[in-house]
Amino acid sequence: MLRTPVCELLGIELPVVCAPFGPWNEVPLAVAVCEAGGLGSLGTAARDLARLRDEWAEMRRLTSRPFAVNHTTRPLDEDAFQATIEDRPRVISFHLAVPRDLISRAHDAGILWIQQVMDARQAAEALDAGADVLIAQGGEAGGHGGEVSTLVLVPQVVDMAGDTPVLAAGGIADGRGLAAALVLGAQGVSMGTRFLASQEMPASDEWKERIVAADAVDAVKVAGSERILPPYSRPGSFGVPRALRTPFVDTLREKPEDIDPGEAGPRLMRAIHAGRGDEFMPFAGQSAALVHDIRPAGEIVRGVVREAEAVLAGQHR
Numbered sequence: 622m623l624r625t626p627v628c629e630l631l632g633i634e635l636p637v638v639c640a641p642f643g644p645w646n647e648v649p650l651a652v653a654v655c656e657a658g659g660l661g662s663l664g665t666a667a668r669d670l671a672r673l674r675d676e677w678a679e680m681r682r683l684t685s686r687p688f689a690v691n692h693t694t695r696p697l698d699e700d701a702f703q704a705t706i707e708d709r710p711r712v713i714s715f716h717l718a719v720p721r722d723l724i725s726r727a728h729d730a731g732i733l734w735i736q737q738v739m740d741a742r743q744a745a746e747a748l749d750a751g752a753d754v755l756i757a758q759g760g761e762a763g764g765h766g767g768e769v770s771t772l773v774l775v776p777q778v779v780d781m782a783g784d785t786p787v788l789a790a791g792g793i794a795d796g797r798g799l800a801a802a803l804v805l806g807a808q809g810v811s812m813g814t815r816f817l818a819s820q821e822m823p824a825s826d827e828w829k830e831r832i833v834a835a836d837a838v839d840a841v842k843v844a845g846s847e848r849i850l851p852p853y854s855r856p857g858s859f860g861v862p863r864a865l866r867t868p869f870v871d872t873l874r875e876k877p878e879d880i881d882p883g884e885a886g887p888r889l890m891r892a893i894h895a896g897r898g899d900e901f902m903p904f905a906g907q908s909a910a911l912v913h914d915i916r917p918a919g920e921i922v923r924g925v926v927r928e929a930e931a932v933l934a935g936q937h938r
């Protein structure tokens with residue numbers, strides 16, 4: 622099946638990454654993706670160290686394949702980062718800013734670094750700081766992202782990256798997206814929304830069903846969300862989340878002053894800690910429009926690759 626050089630580097634069989642989902646447990650999904658030959662990821666937001674260590678141990682119990690542990694600057698948890706270094710996953714992935722010092726610490730521990738970037742300036746910073754793989758994340762993406770579209774950002778970053786592999790993210794949910802990413806010079810894809818609507822993802826059925834039912838215009842940038850989300854902890858951080866519309870999202874976008882941060886912030890965090898939060902802000906990308914079913918993650922990995930191969934061979938419309 623389709624392999625690119627980044628597969629060798631990351632120790633995976635197929636060039637498909639399942640995105641990290643910040644504060645939501647996704648161990649069963651990551652296991653399924655790894656076992657299907659892709660790279661599973663684990664987010665680290667909003668949990669204490671004991672819970673993170675349990676998730677990493679569970680992951681290693683269920684798969685011997687490589688996986689990524691993700692950190693962001695919203696905010697960076699230094700203790701969790703140091704514990705990650707000590708746990709030595711094959712890969713650390715990072716989003717929202719480029720932390721040169723943390724990249725050095727990962728490399729000193731023999732851990733690969735995947736840096737997600739949202740524009741060309743950030744890509745230049747990441748290349749200069751020695752990132753091993755870049756994810757060029759277009760503004761279509763679910764969760765936090767920038768404004769530049771995937772179709773513009775991927776070739777722009779590929780042109781800058783030289784021998785450093787680039788993966789494409791944002792708006793990709795099927796084999797046509799993977800094929801397009803390869804044609805643009807990427808070596809593979811990272812998908813979030815598609816994998817969120819998988820059988821193994823321990824998210825609420827309502828969230829998954831809303832993704833299946835959504836059109837692209839239902840996944841909106843949540844301007845005003847900085848009122849209730851934790852602040853960034855490092856300079857140079859940016860990103861505005863994209864989520865499906867809810868009354869809460871609409872109020873944040875249109876009348877943010879109606880939301881009381883002192884009440885709404887803790888309410889959202891309490892829901893997130895209980896594995897929910899989607900009733901307020903169901904993160905999802907425009908690619909929700911391309912997701913028509915809730916499928917096993919392994920089938921998603923293999924199906925996307927098979928379809929891309931057929932597209933590239935001219936056997937698919």
Ligand SMILES: Cc1cc2nc3c(=O)[nH]c(=O)nc-3n(C[C@H](O)[C@H](O)[C@H](O)COP(=O)(O)O)c2cc1C
Pocket residue numbers: 640641642643644664665666691692693714715716737758761762763764765790791792793811812813814815817904905906907908909
């Ligand atoms: C629910 C959700 C949570 C996310 N959390 C993170 C995160 O914690 N760290 C990160 O690097 N990216 C995160 N992302 C962004 C993904 O890495 C990825 O760029 C995005 O999902 C790609 O766009 P797509 O959703 O159209 O596939 C998240 C995305 C979603 C949908």
